[in-house]
Amino acid sequence: MVCVRKTGCVAFFFSLLDFLCQVEGRILLSFDGSDPGPWTYYEMRMKNVATLKAVTMSSEHNPPNHSPRYSVDGKVAKIGQAVECSHTLGQLGPWMLIDLMNVFDVSYVTLVNRLDEHGERLQDVSINLGETAVSFPEVCGKFTGPAETAEVVHVTCERPARGRYVRILINNSLVDSSLTLREIKVLVIED
Template identity: 50%
Template sequence: MSHRNLSKYFVLMCCLILVKSYVIYQWKTDLNYRRQVTAVTVPVASLSVCASQCAAKAQCVSFFFNIREFLCQTEGRIHLSFDGSDGEPWRYYEIKTQNVAIKKTVWMSTEHNPPYHDRKYAVDAKVVLDGWGSQCSHTQGEFNPWILVDLGAIYNPKYVTLFNRIDDQGNRLHDVFVSLGETNTDFPVDCGQYKGPGVNAEVVHIVCPNNARGRFVKTEIKGPSSTKYLTLCEIRILIS
């Protein structure tokens, strides 16, 4: 293999793609990400073209690419799988970012059945399959439940990723609002929202506007119902 071809192979295997808009995507192998098989896929000439299509969309921070048939999927839900099925030839790519939420201080409106649903699970950098929502942060049923992460410094989040409950009752994730503030009492910056309802083991990206800035990141379910639960197995707050 020539030096030039070897370099191209290395870039593909490392799965870092630099597109014209200077967005770098990385092949994510930390978990088994699964696509929504009913979502639209399109044929593309290369992995870079697929990345470019995602970069051209305002709310797109990730995509799936079929390495055998050269198909691109930028739409549809994202799921986690824990049985190892439905992997290759599809690979999941996400903007290369840094998660600044790991091991940071977390507050919750309430805690359901501690320590099994402790607040620390929202930022422990682990997503595991466990029954009854264990090892996930879980509020009690209440009006407008919330989880608040203190990043310890002011950042400009690019997007916030929420990992829904895996085992059951994923539909409880709905009408979610993510907001930011420089204090833990006022959150004037709207990052975004997720209407839902969610599904089990869903991965939700909430993309912030370019001017989003804050130290405290609040994830809250709002709505008319008086009894709502917020269960998240991980919150990632991503910066470039």
């Protein structure tokens, strides 16, 4: 398996498009391509700090089938139409907020889109962090989209974003949208 580093990309397993490998939390890469020398192995152990943490949403569609807790339960399974996924009502600027319970330097955020249909609803998403639940000055990144059904979206923070609270927001101001996610992973580099 041959892997090379590409700034701003992250993928699980091997991505032919991005030339990046990630296996069991280890990212395999080479130098930026300017070094014609032999491949080098690097290892970064990542930890998902969002699993089973408290989550709130701007609204909840069809409770309890679309509870915010489903987005951090560690499960990705298709169970009927959008059942056991987090799903807001259609509204302007829908959001989800995860309380990590401690302050972390976040490197990546992974969004697992709904598995049944309407994947294109996931678009124009921003991910920000803050040390309080009301202000999110730290920018992790954006996903323009639209996504596809069952797409796994990896957002790489340009630099580690520091915060206790992670907000995922659809930036719409003209039409109602809903935010529906099967799973959210907030990844930090372990020492």
